[in-house]
Amino acid sequence: MLDTRTASPALATPAAVGRRLGNELLEPLHLVAYMSDEPNEALQALGYEGYWPGYFAARSAPLGRVPAEVVDALFYNFAPGEVAACIPACWDVATPEAALEAHRQGCVAALRRVLGDLADTPAVARAADLAIRAAMDAPMEGRILYAALRSLPVPDEPLTRLWHAATLLREHRGNGHVVALVSEGIDGQEAHVLQALDWGMAPADYGRLDPLTPAQLDAVVDGLRKRGLVDAEGKFTPAGRETRNRIEALTDALAAPAYDCLQPHEIDQLTADLEPLVERIATAGY
Template identity: 60%
Template sequence: MSHPEPVARRMYDLIEPIGLVPYLAEGSDDDLMALGLRNPWDAYFAGRAAPLGRSVPAEVVHAIFYSFAPGEVARHIPRVWDLTTPEAALAARERGCVAAMRRILGDLADGPAIARAADLLLRAATSAPVEGRPLYAALRALPVPQEPIARLWHAATLLREHRGDGHTVALVAEGVGGTEAHVLHALSVDMPAHKFGRVHHLPAAQLNAVIDGMRTRGLVGADGWLTPAGRATKERVEALTDRLAEAPYNALSPAELDHLTTDLAPVSATLQATYPW
């Protein structure tokens, strides 16, 4: 069904803290690292790229992930598959994320709200078309965990990657490249690009070249901050991302969405309170 008002942004705020467990929850990548991986970025790429399989080359992973600077993916893919397998990485990622959620949520992890939310969220997460969404499609092909808290994390991951695939479409439509997307976001929240976590490590000349290109296109001003055109571009990207993320929630009735919101709120708030932001 189609809801009278958009719900994707509201659901994003509730689901994103669950989807961020692999990247922000303490200890969530311990099981991945135990497979013999060399560093946390190995764990990131092994865990997130595993649904694509070991034969997908770095160039394809780079295209799907979109937001990494040239060469960054190739430092880890396919090398991580010399150390472990996609199957082992998937299992380790799930174990680590579920353990981290249990530790953070405490008694809430086994409460009835988790099972209710997992069932509703999974129905939404498995209902959307897969066309044009490669990472979401790869995740849809995986078995669904049976444990409620694992099922909740899996559903949130599906929805996060569904939204992410759509976000890439929105960026491409606006002509915003992967590294430019990070600059656009940083400047939109009044943070200098060179301090933003996803690009601060880049050589100054490389990052400055990206910013200069955005300045030439009128997105960044002479003062180094977004122009009105730059802010309008960011707003259009976010608006299209939200519109493209609506489809999964059409599988739920307004009443089911209200129940889901109620059940997810304490879970998301508890997780978010532990993250370093």
């Protein structure tokens, strides 16, 4: 078990460590991929047209040529038909191996552009070494997408290794988040509604709910209302807020064991090395 006795007071529990490192400091390094041109351009160079075919090809590539139903179950929160519109047709364009490599190169190129002079510092190399230890030490049981990623070779180049570690830990946390959602009986579209409400947004304004028709979205919100999670004004009830909090708490708890292999001084070092990178990413508008 992680010894936090000498760690920063802000990271006094394993769950706090998991949230700070995984959700706040490592995930932004991974998410640059979804907000940059370079990964999309690399996938489009293979022949993928538009955003989503390349997305589904690249993210599911570690699994191999599995059916759309498997990807839909693992990714969890896509609207009916979204996955099947791209899988298996995406494998007529390029192999999983080609999609994976193109995406990786594009993501690292985007991260290098955003980080600028920070990309080749000793801090990146230190962070990569510590993060990959956590990424390769996390429990695999029940985490299928994470396990598939962990079967891939670990890159040597420091920035690429750091991105790979961030991706592993992001999907590890995401697999645990699906477990938390399932435990509360919240399906993928309901999860989007709860996220929108947590951010103070109307569900109709939340982009990931765009594939739903107004009638479909109304049905999702009405289902949450009938269960006492959303009120007549479309906001959280106390029970809804408690449900959301339980989901997040369990997600944090399930993510925490990944960092048990790091000593308190290593957690502090990793935090210190990642903070300037995340600040640069935020300054760049990501």
